[in-house]
Amino acid sequence: MDRSFESILSSFAPRAVGILAQHVYGYKPIPVGSSQSQEILTDRKNVASLAKSLYTAIGIPMALCCLIYSFLYRTYPRDRERARMEALIESEMQLMQSDHFSVILGVSLDTSKLFPAYLSI
Numbered sequence: 001m002d003r004s005f006e007s008i009l010s011s012f013a014p015r016a017v018g019i020l021a022q023h024v025y026g027y028k029p030i031p032v033g034s035s036q037s038q039e040i041l042t043d044r045k046n047v048a049s050l051a052k053s054l055y056t057a058i059g060i061p062m063a064l065c066c067l068i069y070s071f072l073y074r075t076y077p078r079d080r081e082r083a084r085m086e087a088l089i090e091s092e093m094q095l096m097q098s099d100h101f102s103v104i105l106g107v108s109l110d111t112s113k114l115f116p117a118y119l120s121i
Contacts, residue, residue, distance in 0.1 A: 013057060020053035021046075027053075 021027040027049040030042050 017050070017053045017057045020056055021049045024056075025049035025052045 018027075025048075027046050028042060030039050030046075034042070
């Protein structure tokens with residue numbers, strides 16, 4: 001799913017670079033019938049505008065990714081601890097239910113054999 005999302009977004013990159021180069025950074029096609037020196041000058045300006053637009057088209061998404069990953073870096077430890085606590089509570093609830101059923105049925109149940117990892121916590 002993430003690869004399809006990435007490929008859909010990357011299909012807009014060439015168009016975004018072209019729009020940025022032409023409308024923001026001043027890319028101009030070489031005029032028909034221009035001299036060689038004028039073509040070289042126009043090419044140099046066009047290369048600069050393409051370079052700036054590529055940098056913008058790469059830099060803005062990368063900055064956005066850094067911002068999102070920084071947010072995840074801050075929130076992940078808390079989320080991981082919350083998930084651990086929920087798993088521990090769920091396992092204790094299952095243990096209590098199994099103890100409750102063993103009392104109702106009158107059967108002795110040794111829980112240390114069922115959940116040895118939780119007894120060492």
